[in-house]
Amino acid sequence: MKLGKVVVTGGAGFLGSQLVRRLLPLSDHIFIIDDLSTGNRSAVPQSERITFYEESITNEKILEEVLPKVDYIFHFACKNLVLSVENLNDDFETNLYGGFLLLQKAQEYCKGLKRFVYASTTSIYSQATILPTPESYYDIKLPYAASKFSMEHYCHVYYQMYRLPVTILRFSNVYGPGQLAANPYCGVVAKFFEAAMNQKPMIIFGDGSQTRDFTYVEDAMDAVLLAAVAEKAVGTVYNVGTGMETSVLDLAKEVQKASGHKDLPLQFEPKRKVDVVQRRSIGTEKIFTELNWRNKHSIAEGIAKTYSWLKGEE
Numbered sequence: 001m002k003l004g005k006v007v008v009t010g011g012a013g014f015l016g017s018q019l020v021r022r023l024l025p026l027s028d029h030i031f032i033i034d035d036l037s038t039g040n041r042s043a044v045p046q047s048e049r050i051t052f053y054e055e056s057i058t059n060e061k062i063l064e065e066v067l068p069k070v071d072y073i074f075h076f077a078c079k080n081l082v083l084s085v086e087n088l089n090d091d092f093e094t095n096l097y098g099g100f101l102l103l104q105k106a107q108e109y110c111k112g113l114k115r116f117v118y119a120s121t122t123s124i125y126s127q128a129t130i131l132p133t134p135e136s137y138y139d140i141k142l143p144y145a146a147s148k149f150s151m152e153h154y155c156h157v158y159y160q161m162y163r164l165p166v167t168i169l170r171f172s173n174v175y176g177p178g179q180l181a182a183n184p185y186c187g188v189v190a191k192f193f194e195a196a197m198n199q200k201p202m203i204i205f206g207d208g209s210q211t212r213d214f215t216y217v218e219d220a221m222d223a224v225l226l227a228a229v230a231e232k233a234v235g236t237v238y239n240v241g242t243g244m245e246t247s248v249l250d251l252a253k254e255v256q257k258a259s260g261h262k263d264l265p266l267q268f269e270p271k272r273k274v275d276v277v278q279r280r281s282i283g284t285e286k287i288f289t290e291l292n293w294r295n296k297h298s299i300a301e302g303i304a305k306t307y308s309w310l311k312g313e314e
Helices: 012-025 059-071 088-110 142-164 188-197 217-229 248-259 287-292 297-310
Strands: 004-011 027-033 052-055 073-074 115-121 167-173 200-203 235-242 266-269
Touching: 004 012, 004 059, 012 027, 012 073, 012 217, 027 059, 052 115, 059 088, 073 217, 073 248, 088 115, 088 142, 115 142, 115 217, 142 167, 167 248, 167 287, 188 200, 188 217, 188 297, 200 248, 217 235, 235 287
Parallel strands: 004 027, 004 073, 027 052, 073 115, 115 167, 167 235, 200 266
Antiparallel strands: none
């Protein structure tokens, strides 16, 4: 697989930086656009074949400079879930307007574009009444979900009107190597490991019975690469998850077990504004049937590999 020249927005974030690492041996050149509002420049590999722009995706001049050069666009830049409830304007500006601008400029400047892969989210399902939840479902409760889902609609519009080759991936609670607790908005797995390695209590919001569909980052990146090249994926949306529910309490036990701190205490705190989902399990039948993708790592395997990475063994 050779992908030519690519652009990764949000390439210094968790998912974006892991994608860059996977793309490096497959690409002639990678352009990264990231304003480092939550990303980390040190997460980006050093290479002569990477050009880094510390800019927002709303910078039209940068888009007009970069986009004519690329064959693939991987759009991972966004304001995250926690920040969205604190500042709706920023959420709208980056997640919806920024995404729309990227589509607009791609249609205008990328005449030979082979794929526009958009990183969406299973947050659009909120507290789903159907489990495992299929791609046809939605229940918008938070600004983050609203902006991400609205961007999906514009992806479909640009596909229908201009045949822009878009593929939408809805990721579910991705974790693993590259996710650093130093980022205050990182996922629960990184926070639990930070607590374990410092032998401090693991903080749980609510009673810990809430479930999520935790997806190991290597599996998620496999899905991205498949979506970038499969013809069936054009104009389509796929869930990227495991179809399995894991409670936050069970997750804490897996982290305790992997880190060797089985007696580490748990600290329960009141739920936050963003804690609106009690159960999450993602339907993966569509991506398995059409792209032959299935997660390879169980939660225990993924947690063990994450701990090995944190200790510098991988």
